[in-house]
Amino acid sequence: MAYSSKVLEHYNNPRNVGSFAKDDADVGTGVVGAPECGDVMKLQLKISDSGVIEDARFKTFGCGSAIASSSYVTELVKGKHIDEAIAIRNTTIVQELNLPPVKIHCSVLAEDAIKAAIADWKKRKGTAADDLKVAEG
Amino acid sequence: MLKLPIYMDNHATTQVDPRVLEAMLPYFSEVFGNAASRNHAFGWAAEEAVEKARTQIAAIIKAKPKEIIITSGATESDNLAIKGVVEFYKEKGNHIVTCVTEHKAVLDSCRALERAGRATVTYLPVDKYGMVDPDDVRKAITDRTVLITIMFANNEIGTIHPIAEIGKIAKEKGVIFHCDAVQAIGKVPVDVDRCGIDLMSLTAHKLYGPKGVGALYVRSKGPRVRLTPIIDGGGHERGMRSGTLNVTGIVGFGAACEIAQREMPEESVRLLELRNRLQAGLFERLEEVYLNGHPTDRLPGNLNLSFAYVEGESLLMGINDVAVSSGSACTSATLEPSYVIRALGIDEELAHSSIRFGIGRFSTAEEVDFVTDRVSREVKRLREMSPLYEMAKEGIDLKAVNWKAN
Ligand SMILES: Cc1ncc(COP(=O)(O)O)c(C=O)c1O
Numbered sequence: 001m002a003y004s005s006k007v008l009e010h011y012n013n014p015r016n017v018g019s020f021a022k023d024d025a026d027v028g029t030g031v032v033g034a035p036e037c038g039d040v041m042k043l044q045l046k047i048s049d050s051g052v053i054e055d056a057r058f059k060t061f062g063c064g065s066a067i068a069s070s071s072y073v074t075e076l077v078k079g080k081h082i083d084e085a086i087a088i089r090n091t092t093i094v095q096e097l098n099l100p101p102v103k104i105h106c107s108v109l110a111e112d113a114i115k116a117a118i119a120d121w122k123k124r125k126g127t128a129a130d131d132l133k134v135a136e137g
Numbered sequence: 138m139l140k141l142p143i144y145m146d147n148h149a150t151t152q153v154d155p156r157v158l159e160a161m162l163p164y165f166s167e168v169f170g171n172a173a174s175r176n177h178a179f180g181w182a183a184e185e186a187v188e189k190a191r192t193q194i195a196a197i198i199k200a201k202p203k204e205i206i207i208t209s210g211a212t213e214s215d216n217l218a219i220k221g222v223v224e225f226y227k228e229k230g231n232h233i234v235t236c237v238t239e240h241k242a243v244l245d246s247c248r249a250l251e252r253a254g255r256a257t258v259t260y261l262p263v264d265k266y267g268m269v270d271p272d273d274v275r276k277a278i279t280d281r282t283v284l285i286t287i288m289f290a291n292n293e294i295g296t297i298h299p300i301a302e303i304g305k306i307a308k309e310k311g312v313i314f315h316c317d318a319v320q321a322i323g324k325v326p327v328d329v330d331r332c333g334i335d336l337m338s339l340t341a342h343k344l345y346g347p348k349g350v351g352a353l354y355v356r357s358k359g360p361r362v363r364l365t366p367i368i369d370g371g372g373h374e375r376g377m378r379s380g381t382l383n384v385t386g387i388v389g390f391g392a393a394c395e396i397a398q399r400e401m402p403e404e405s406v407r408l409l410e411l412r413n414r415l416q417a418g419l420f421e422r423l424e425e426v427y428l429n430g431h432p433t434d435r436l437p438g439n440l441n442l443s444f445a446y447v448e449g450e451s452l453l454m455g456i457n458d459v460a461v462s463s464g465s466a467c468t469s470a471t472l473e474p475s476y477v478i479r480a481l482g483i484d485e486e487l488a489h490s491s492i493r494f495g496i497g498r499f500s501t502a503e504e505v506d507f508v509t510d511r512v513s514r515e516v517k518r519l520r521e522m523s524p525l526y527e528m529a530k531e532g533i534d535l536k537a538v539n540w541k542a543n
Binding site for chain 2: 003008011014017019031032033034035036038039040041042059060061062063064066067116
């Protein structure tokens, strides 16, 4: 299978790889997927009190398209308000990266990761700095 | 000088040896006769070439030339052996004993017979090294069993089954024993009599011969094995496989067998050294690398490893100037991780992380060192990107996590 040049570009130069301190109250963490399915994405968003995504980090276990999808998503959400980010559909990722049909699940996972990270941030804001495990995000 | 890309996927196929190609060339042009033309010199020349090749093919498995039935490859040989025996011996029974890690050509032939209501099949499990227990074979045999089909060596993990023991059980119980020996031929000694094998599938392209030509060994004595053909026509190959012979391919197959047989003693030692060098190099540079398959009873050129926390397809992408293969779901048409690796009972995650290195005749120490370096650097890079690696480092038990799969 040939990879699109955009997938290759993100795979070779992934943007925003890494982690924020997970107990930071401004950080929402989303972990989606499962190791036995072959992909796990961790997306972290640093969100201001007014709900603007100021920064993003990811780590992904998965194929090249999963890595590229998460890398692209970190760029895509930066500067967006969470209401805007939560409306991002996987099709945007498919189009940008030219993902073939067998890789659509990678984009779905990336969409889910955004939603999970924002939900986590909201929960944390709501319940203050409750103890929270990353993996259960 | 190292030439890129490097081919290290010799279980998938092999490069035609230049000596094999040379032997084949005249049969594309000057010697073009039909081996079945009995009345003129063109036919005789083709027939003579085919019979010479048949002798060379028989020699590598210690069989007689007339026991070699030429086919289009091992997929056809497996189909012919399984479907041909079940059909021919249908008065005697309808039960097959096989194993979960067989090649698809065997498994799907069995499934097709099951679906058609022509056979019942026992799929034996394997141990953590991918080896079938001969005792399980013995216990699975019933008075309705007409065929045991177990491969010599596995194409993914290289594990070599206790074939001679299984052959002995087959003889004791009077059941026909078919063995897909595609990966073993030319790599380890194979002797049909010593192993008690009645039917054996071979293919040329895994031993530096051309694609699209193979053979089925059919025992002629003690017992004489009979088959119902699956391809009908002019009655070639003693009626077991009709169709004008692919003379050029057969000549190449014969030449490939002769070279492999002659060079095996030194070549298998060389392959083993290269394999050990690759394995030692990767284990030295990386932590949490796991060997899939048997540590010693394994094909000399095979190395199948799981690199924990790294998904196989992403690793292949990172080492794009090295041709190897992965058991990862993302590299298979079905989006399922390798059924062979999963049969070993290891963690599912490790099945997604498996890489098969297939070292072959044209592999060099320099290539092995390049691959070692390339793979270890890429595994490290991908682990830095892997949330699983990070969690494991933090002491989180990945198995205890409540994953939310989509
Ligand atoms: C164990 C085994 N059996 C059968 C086959 C099929 O052989 P062929 O490509 O000649 O049909 C292969 C190769 O893919 C194999 O590895």
